[in-house]
Amino acid sequence: xxxxxxxxxxxxxxxxxxxxxxxxxxxxxxxxxxxxxxxxxxxxxxxxxxxxxxxxxxxxxxxxxxxxxxxxxxxxxxxxxxxxxxxxxxxxxxxxxxxxxxxxxxxxxxxxxxxxxxxxxxxxxxxxxxxxxxxxxxxxxxxxxxxxxxxxxxxxxxxxxxxxxxxxxxxxxxxxxxxxxxxxxxxxxxxxxxxxxxxxxxxxxxxxxxxxxxxxxxxxxxxxxxxxxxxxxxxxxxxxxxxxxxxxxxxxxxxxxxxxxxxxxxxxxxxxxxxxxxxxxxxxxxxxxxxxxxxxxxxxxxxxxxxxxxxxxxxxxxxxxxxxxxxxxxxxxxxxxxxxxxxxxxxxxxxxxxxxxxxxxxxxxxxx
Amino acid sequence: xxxxxxxxxxxxxxxxxxxxxxxxxxxxxxxxxxxxxxxxxxxxxxxxxxxxxxxxxxxxxxxxxxxxxxxxxxxxxxxxxxxxxxxxxxxxxxxxxxxxxxxxxxxxxxxxxxxxxxxxxxxxxxxxxxxxxxxxxxxxxxxxxxxxxxxxxxxxxxxxxxxxxxxxxxxxx
Numbered sequence: 183x184x185x186x187x188x189x190x191x192x193x194x195x196x197x198x199x200x201x202x203x204x205x206x207x208x209x210x211x212x213x214x215x216x217x218x219x220x221x222x223x224x225x226x227x228x229x230x231x232x233x234x235x236x237x238x239x240x241x242x243x244x245x246x247x248x249x250x251x252x253x254x255x256x257x258x259x260x261x262x263x264x265x266x267x268x269x270x271x272x273x274x275x276x277x278x279x280x281x282x283x284x285x286x287x288x289x290x291x292x293x294x295x296x297x298x299x300x301x302x303x304x305x306x307x308x309x310x311x312x313x314x315x316x317x318x319x320x321x322x323x324x325x326x327x328x329x330x331x332x333x334x335x336x337x338x339x340x341x342x343x344x345x346x347x348x349x350x351x352x353x354x355x356x357x358x359x360x361x362x363x364x365x366x367x368x369x370x371x372x373x374x375x376x377x378x379x380x381x382x383x384x385x386x387x388x389x390x391x392x393x394x395x396x397x398x399x400x401x402x403x404x405x406x407x408x409x410x411x412x413x414x415x416x417x418x419x420x421x422x423x424x425x426x427x428x429x430x431x432x433x434x435x436x437x438x439x440x441x442x443x444x445x446x447x448x449x450x451x452x453x454x455x456x457x458x459x460x461x462x463x464x465x466x467x468x469x470x471x472x473x474x475x476x477x478x479x480x481x482x483x484x485x486x487x488x489x490x491x492x493x494x495x496x497x498x499x500x501x502x503x504x505x506x507x508x509x510x511x512x513x514x515x516x517x518x519x520x521x522x523x524x525x526x527x528x529x530x531x532x533x534x535x536x537x538x539x540x541x542x543x544x545x546x547x548x549x550x
Numbered sequence: 551x552x553x554x555x556x557x558x559x560x561x562x563x564x565x566x567x568x569x570x571x572x573x574x575x576x577x578x579x580x581x582x583x584x585x586x587x588x589x590x591x592x593x594x595x596x597x598x599x600x601x602x603x604x605x606x607x608x609x610x611x612x613x614x615x616x617x618x619x620x621x622x623x624x625x626x627x628x629x630x631x632x633x634x635x636x637x638x639x640x641x642x643x644x645x646x647x648x649x650x651x652x653x654x655x656x657x658x659x660x661x662x663x664x665x666x667x668x669x670x671x672x673x674x675x676x677x678x679x680x681x682x683x684x685x686x687x688x689x690x691x692x693x694x695x696x697x698x699x700x701x702x703x704x705x706x707x708x709x710x711x712x713x714x715x716x717x718x719x720x721x722x723x
Contacts, residue, residue, distance in 0.1 A: 237559075237594045237609050245625050261623050262591030274591070301590045308566050308588045308617065315641070496682060524675065 191215050198291070205250065205286035209233050209243065220292050223267030224275065238263040239277065239290075246279035246288060253281030262293065274301075326501050326517070333514045334446060335375040337453070343368040392440075392525045399549040400441040402479050403428050403469050409448040410467055413456060422459045424452075429470035430479060437479050437546035443522045444546075450515040451483045451542050458487035458505075458540075478528065478545040486539040490532065498532065519544065555598070557607045558715050559629050560708075563622050563651050564636035565644040566615025569669040572698035573636065574612050577708050582699050589614045592626055599712055606712055616647060624658040632715040633664040634707070639695070640670055642678040645687075652690070663714040665692045667707050672697040 195202055195215040203211035209231040225235045233240035242260040249258045260277040267273050274293040281287070346365050353361050392398065403426075410426045417424035437444075448467075455465045463486035472478035490498055490505060497503045499520040523530040523544045530544040562570040571589050575581050578597045593612045598605055611630070613622050627633070635651055637644040648666055655662065666687055668679065684693050692714070694707040 237596075237611075238592060241626070241628055244628055261626070264589075264591060264593040297590070301588070304590055304620075305588045308615075309586070311617070312567055312586070 199294070201290040203232070203288040203290070205288065208247075211288060214287075218292065220267065220273055223269045223271065224265050224273050224292075226268065236265070238265070238275075242277055242279075246277075246286075249279050250281060250286040257281065262297065326514070329501075330514050330518045330521075332375055333518070336372060337449075339368060339372050339375065343372070392527075394438045394527070394547065394549075396549075398438055398440050399436050400439050400444045401435050402437045402439070402444070402481065402546065403430060403435045405441060405444045406448055406467050406469055406481060409445060409452050413452050417456055417465065420456060420459065421461045422456060423464045424456070425464070425466055427466060427468045429468060431471070434471075434548060435469070435479070436549040437526075438549050439523075439526045439528075439546045447519045447522055447544065448481070450519050451544075454515065455483050455485035455487070455540075455542070459485045460487060463487075463539075472545045475545070477548050479548055480543055480545045482541050482543045484535060484539060484541045486535075486537075489534050489538065489540050499530065555605050555607050556716075557609060558631040558712065559609045559611065560632045560634065560711060560715075561611040561613055561627055561630045562634040562636055563613050563627075563655065564615060564634075564667075565638070565641070565647045566617050566620075568615065568636045568638040568641070568644050569698045570615065570634075570636050571612050573634075573667065573669065573696065573704055573707070574610055576698045576701050576704045578610070580701070582701070584699075597708075599708065601709060601712055601716065604716070606716070608708065608712065616651075622651070622654070624654075627655060627659045630655075630659050630662055631718075632711045633659075633662055634667050634711060635664055635691075636667045636669055637679065638670050639668050639677040639679045640673050645679040645683065648687070663711065663718045665694060665707065665711045665714065668693055668695045669698060671695045671702055672699045 192215045196218070199218050201218055201221050202214040204214050206212055211232055225232065228235070233243055238260070245258055245260075257278050257280040259279075262274055262276050265273050265275060274297045276291055276293055278289045278291075279286070280289060343365065346361060346368060349361055350358075350365075406426055406428075410424055413424055439447075452465070452467060459465050464484075465486075466482075466484045468482040468484070470480055470482070472480040494503050494505055498505075499516050501514055501517040503516070520530050523546070527547050528545040530542075532540055532542045535541055562574065564570055566588060567586055571587070571593070572582055574593075574595055575583070578595045589612055591614055595610045595612065596607060597610065598607050600606075611626060613626055614620060616622060633655055635648045635655075637648050639645075645668075652664065655664070668684060670677075684695075687693055692710060694703055694710055696703040696707050698704060
């Protein structure tokens with residue numbers, strides 16, 4: 183049965199701003215009362231079936247048809263959809279299938295303030311979740327940077343302390359007191375590093391930015407040579423042979439990498455290699471062209487150690503990852519290396535060597 | 551006589567703010583907006599692609615991003631010929647959500663062709679999703695790395711999925 187239009191119906195539907203459609207047959211509907219003004223903009227004016235005029239309604243009608251076969255109280259609603267009208271305005275709509283006295287009815291309404299409120303709430307919630315996440319990530323980054331500073335300052339101090347303590351065995355009575363004082367100072371300095379590092383944290387947080395300028399270039403071989411030289415004694419102590427092989431063509435040694443950080447990267451990688459190198463083995467630092475990319479210089483550090491433990495193989499460059507007993511180290515050295523080399527635009531990695539041992543390598547863009 | 555226009559329904563699913571709406575805006579209108587405006591409900595766009603001499607009209611369903619409280623309505627997926635599983639490379643949790651979405655979409659619409667879209671390649675230095683993790687996902691389905699911001703690989707992503715949809719057969723919509 184088709185509902186008669188009464189005097190009251192039209193103004194009520196107008197007040198509700200809803201489009202009420204009575205189902206006459208499959209995909210055949212008749213408008214009850216008058217269509218709201220937005221109907222034409224949303225569905226067009228032609229006489230095509232509704233499902234052909236709205237992909238969303240076409241999809242919803244599957245659900246609606248199922249409902250009309252076996253209706254239940256409340257009906258089914260479509261959820262919100264947005265339709266850009268023929269007038270280029272975005273309409274937010276919701277449909278509901280109802281069964282009224284056995285008649286199938288489809289109601290479409292354009293959402294106004296109610297939708298605005300809901301959309302604002304969802305938007306605010308998402309914005310807050312993203313802001314919170316960004317904040318947490320920022321805090322994590324700062325914490326890691328802080329630990330990097332502690333790591334870098336602690337290393338030489340620890341070495342100094344170890345050597346001072348060794349000296350205790352050889353020092354004369356006259357030297358004992360000054361040496362004790364020196365050891366105390368070294369201890370104090372190590373504990374102070376943590377607090378001093380706070381002062382540098384803000385500056386270090388800028389580590390993310392690097393520009394390929396002349397001021398940011400280094401001589402790759404000179405830097406590698408200097409690091410090898412400073413570690414020769416430590417290598418001898420471990421009866422490890424340490425040497426530099428330079429395979430770079432003359433004049434091609436300049437790279438985009440700031441000297442201070444390049445030294446720290448080399449220092450970390452060479453120290454690591456020496457730490458894990460067995461007695462009477464060799465550690466070789468090599469500078470050469472990057473075979474994969476001629477515009478890059480590649481530095482390799484080979485050792486003959488037992489290799490990277492399988493359990494950490496894919497996480498070696500992650501923060502706080504430690505292999506073997508690293509004597510209280512935080513596991514930030516390789517993380518720092520990755521962060522720094524990536525910042526220069528290079529790559530870093532490692533390979534297991536066929537005869538045993540590991541090759542750590544990194545690349546730096548050649549400065550023209 | 552012209553060949554009949556083939557019509558295919560494509561759905562984009564993924565966590566909120568991964569760039570689903572931006573990918574569609576880039577693909578359909580060639581535009582990008584820096585401002586994040588969350589999608590509420592569904593928005594449907596259309597675009598005709600020419601592939602292998604055929605005109606395919608894509609009906610592109612942009613489904614509201616999932617969050618803690620909002621899940622994709624299963625009814626929206628009905629009749630989908632292909633699905634984009636979009637994640638944001640800079641947010642690991644959005645990648646993890648893809649796995650759950652693949653399962654849920656599979657339960658709802660069965661074995662529908664899908665590809666994963668690793669969006670925001672313009673922010674590559676901030677990516678939390680590793681190449682290794684993406685390689686593992688690639689064993690399940692193709693993964694296209696895109697940037698809705700620069701437009702990089704966006705067209706390719708839609709073409710890849712459409713080719714998969716065409717290869718998988720199905721009705722002509």
